[in-house]
Amino acid sequence: MKSLFLIQNLAIKYAKFSLNKSLKSQLNLDLLPNYQTKTPDPNINYMLYVHVPFCHTFCPYCSFHKYAYDESLAKEYFKNLRLEMEQIYKLGYKFNSMYVGGGTTLINESELIKTLELAKKLFNIDEISCESDPNHIEIQNLNRFKGLIKRLSIGVQSFNDEILKKVGRYDKFGSSQTLITKLKNAINVLPITSIDLIFNFPNQTKDMLINDINLAKSIDADQITFYPLMKSSLTKDKIASALGLSKNDNEYEFYTIIEESFKDYYKSNAWSYAKKKLALNDEYVSSKHEYLGIGSGGFSFLNGELFINAFNLNEYNSKIQNHQSSIIANCKFNKKERIKYLFLTEIFSGFIDISKFNQTNNTDLLKMLNIELKLLKLIKAIKIQNNIIQSTQFGRYLWLSLMKEFYTGMDRVRAIFKDDSKIKNSSKINIMKTQI
Ligand SMILES: C[S@@+](CC[C@H](N)C(=O)[O-])C[C@H]1O[C@@H](n2cnc3c(N)ncnc32)[C@H](O)[C@@H]1O
Ligand code: SF4
Incomplete structure (x- = not known):
């Protein structure tokens, strides 16, 4: 299959558009000059x-x-x-x-x-x-x-x-x-x-x-x-x-x-x-849903929130020397967007065990992403059998395209936080709407 079918081509465009829409609405960052890193949940790895x-x-x-x-x-x-x-x-x-x-x-x-x-x-x-x-x-x-x-x-x-x-x-x-x-x-x-x-x-x-x-x-x-x-x-x-x-x-x-x-x-x-x-x-x-990032420019994803550490090396060094958290900004994903993100990151590896996913993320995946999963089945990106969502060959290319889009969105975060003048004197930043 050398060329993509028209419908699958449209599906990729639509999926990218929809991911960008999510990033636009979700990547609303609050700047947190005096943040304290939260204590961990003892049940999470x-x-x-x-x-x-x-x-x-x-x-x-x-x-x-x-x-x-x-x-x-x-x-x-x-x-x-x-x-x-x-x-x-x-x-x-x-x-x-x-x-x-x-x-x-x-x-x-x-x-x-x-x-x-x-x-x-x-x-x-x-x-x-x-x-x-x-x-x-x-x-x-x-x-x-x-x-x-x-x-x-x-x-x-x-x-x-x-x-x-x-x-x-x-x-x-x-x-x-x-x-x-x-x-x-x-x-x-x-x-x-x-x-x-x-x-x-x-x-x-x-x-x-x-x-x-x-x-x-x-x-x-x-x-x-x-x-x-x-x-x-x-x-x-x-x-x-x-x-x-x-x-x-x-x-x-x-x-x-x-x-x-x-x-x-x-x-x-x-x-x-x-x-x-x-x-x-x-x-x-x-592979790991919950991660804590340390160091300048590190990201963390903890309990549905994205955290960003100080990019500026002097700021990072001074925060650590003063026993402060290196985190300088965060944004909270709403429940549905969080499940979409977790779905993409898991299906990227090939399959999702629905019961395990529901248990780990305290959700009902089939209900939460009912329409999205139906559309993905219709365009033949996934198959659902025995409580397992399996990626198809076309699905693999779709996840690759979406992951690429997601990483490109993260690059916007890097571009903005790299430039001190973009974040100075602000308390909120919309990543997708900020001029870079
Ligand atoms: C953070 S880099 C570190 C690699 C290491 N410093 C080096 O230069 O070999 C990790 C990998 O990301 C990949 N990478 C970096 N920029 C990329 C881009 N624009 N598109 C695709 N892959 C990229 C490269 O394959 C790279 O080896
Ligand atoms: S790909 Fe080049 S610029 Fe990027 S981390 Fe490696 S050496 Fe550095």
């Missing part, structure tokens, strides 16, 4: 998200919150991360899994080690996932993290030298050949190694994509993720000037090729493929 906002240089497509690396700045930051961990420990939080995202999380190994060790000591954390660029994956570097990091995801983006040059990664991380050698050596040092690629770059051809798929498979990583290129107001101009503009949007066709090529893999979610079923899921947004 939270996930800890830790943000490391440093990179040596910036890639044009990337909108994640980051600063240029400076050793003393980073040391102070990691020290504050550890202080923040102690603060939330005192509030009573318990976690058994942790996701360290960036930026470049392994940018200062000694500081990261101290931070991971403290997390393990305070919270008895068993599963730690980290992201890395290809410059921190030599065997001797990774050996230092044995017993600490369970899952490492390494950013590759593409094995095409021209693309790597255009996005400024060829000189920084090496040619395709260098990357392949580095990656092959890095596999099997830590329990799970995953590699991240991006597809649908402007002017990427089908042959270039197939070559990326074949090379990615030849590395023999435990998991391969192919993200669709996400363009937001923060990155679209930078992407256009680095890579040009595309004549056609090949996203659906390319996704079909990827899906076909990974038929023999286990589908961890709509954009990740594993050699075998993994005990760890890398999409913390989709």
